[in-house]
Amino acid sequence: MSDRRLHPRSVFLAPASAQLRITFDAEIEHWLDARAVVISSSPCTCGDELLVHSPDDNGQMTSCTAKVMACEPILGHPARYRVSLALTAWPAPARLDGVPVA
């Protein structure tokens, strides 16, 4: 028996709208001003808006928004992707859950 009967569930009469934020790691290959190129294990769609979290020179986590300009696969195993990003907002301190501090 698995652990799938632990909790009774309730069904929505109609589906409820929600947002799912998925975070994945990437390596920064190149970052100059408002342009960045990262290597990711997850493909991105051109035009996608992403939140980019990265440590600054002081080790503090910063967050900024970026738009996917291009995504091309890198041959090899496992599959990886080179993602070109255009930063649309400059880095700001980020909370642990990735949400930029207002």
Next chain:
Amino acid sequence: MTITSLTRSKPIRIYDVSAGGCLLESREPLPVGTVGLLTMDFDGRRRQEWIRVCRVQADESRRGPCLASVEFLPLEPAGADSIRGAVLRLRAAGTRSHFPMPSGRSSGDTGKSVECEDAHHVPSSPAAPVDHEDLNSSCIALELATPLLSNQARACPKPEKE
């Protein structure tokens, strides 16, 4: 080499919820094992929960929506802004009339559950999304969500013990 993390936000729809997880629909594929932060308006306020995808069923053509059973990750106590906390509190508050406790398995049932005899109708195709202000007004159905997933739903691989 500098490691960064990228966060992508995608709209989803939720069909059922429990204190342990929920069943959701995404227009894009969600691989098993995907971890993310779920945000929804629930019981009158915005709530969040970290989730992990346990089982998925995508359309065979890979063009249709993806149904995914997800579990809540108890990374921290169920606070005021957590979904599982809201479910637990509402159940504990004596809202039995709004929270029927049907027999059967949790989200992602593979078809072996016993359906309630008074279950009226389970929509075979999702209805238009409706925003609910209150769980009590939206969560009064007795239906089980079992028909939403077929027997072909993939099981969640158990993590190996170290």
